[in-house]
Amino acid sequence: MSVAIGICAAVERARWSHWDDYVALTPRSYVDAVQRAGALPLVLPPDDEAAENPDDLLDRIDGLILAGGADIDPASYGAKPHPKTGEGRPERDRFELALAHRAMERGIPVLGICRGGQMLNVACGGTITQDLPEALGHNHHLETPGTFSEHEVELEPGSLAARAAGATRINAKSHHHQGVDELGETLIATGHALPDGIVEALESTEHDFALGVLWHPEADERSKIVAALVGAARPRVASK
Numbered sequence: 001m002s003v004a005i006g007i008c009a010a011v012e013r014a015r016w017s018h019w020d021d022y023v024a025l026t027p028r029s030y031v032d033a034v035q036r037a038g039a040l041p042l043v044l045p046p047d048d049e050a051a052e053n054p055d056d057l058l059d060r061i062d063g064l065i066l067a068g069g070a071d072i073d074p075a076s077y078g079a080k081p082h083p084k085t086g087e088g089r090p091e092r093d094r095f096e097l098a099l100a101h102r103a104m105e106r107g108i109p110v111l112g113i114c115r116g117g118q119m120l121n122v123a124c125g126g127t128i129t130q131d132l133p134e135a136l137g138h139n140h141h142l143e144t145p146g147t148f149s150e151h152e153v154e155l156e157p158g159s160l161a162a163r164a165a166g167a168t169r170i171n172a173k174s175h176h177h178q179g180v181d182e183l184g185e186t187l188i189a190t191g192h193a194l195p196d197g198i199v200e201a202l203e204s205t206e207h208d209f210a211l212g213v214l215w216h217p218e219a220d221e222r223s224k225i226v227a228a229l230v231g232a233a234r235p236r237v238a239s240k
Contacts, residue, residue: 005042009026010070046091065226066119068176112213113217118179123184154194155169173215173220188203
């Protein structure tokens with residue numbers, strides 16, 4: 001039986017062929033990364049019913065990816081919107097918060113990527129810096145749409161982030177204008193961007209695999225991060 005990895009989908013307006021409509025989508029790079037790791041990717045569209053009862057969905061997967069996408073609604077962490085905060089997708093926020101909470105309660109491995117790393121923080125009670133260029137005075141973590149900024153990230157030796165990456169210093173591809181502010185309960189920062197020191201990796205001290213990264217490992221075929229999630233999920237298949 002294959003390891004099944006759920007990938008939370010974005011809800012966006014898209015145009016293709018003669019269609020112009022709202023769609024539930026995930027970039028192909030996430031699917032490719034899961035498949036390269038030998039697992040079965042399952043795209044999960046936002047679902048209010050599943051948000052009310054996430055166990056029905058979580059019973060069908062062995063690991064969860066909280067993927068990148070639109071800014072999280074600041075109301076989710078008790079803040080007012082910054083002028084640079086983009087329009088959110090409340091149905092996606094509700095869905096992912098419910099899945100993240102329950103997956104961690106059940107010990108299902110969770111990997112948050114970019115927005116997903118921020119969502120992991122919010123799910124644990126943390127907050128978000130809504131505009132890094134304003135806070136830092138530069139936009140080194142944000143390039144033009146469709147491209148990545150590349151910078152180094154230093155990971156704490158022995159941390160889950162370092163074990164998953166297979167190194168304590170990596171080159172990361174990032175594209176985010178928001179970041180981690182106050183860390184959520186049970187979370188620790190285990191990766192920081194060079195040279196500005198902002199949090200780029202966070203992980204739970206109470207779960208075997210609950211990891212958030214603000215860069216995009218799925219966009220780098222050399223990255224071992226997604227494969228680490230699949231490896232952490234594999235024992236769940238054996239126990240079924």
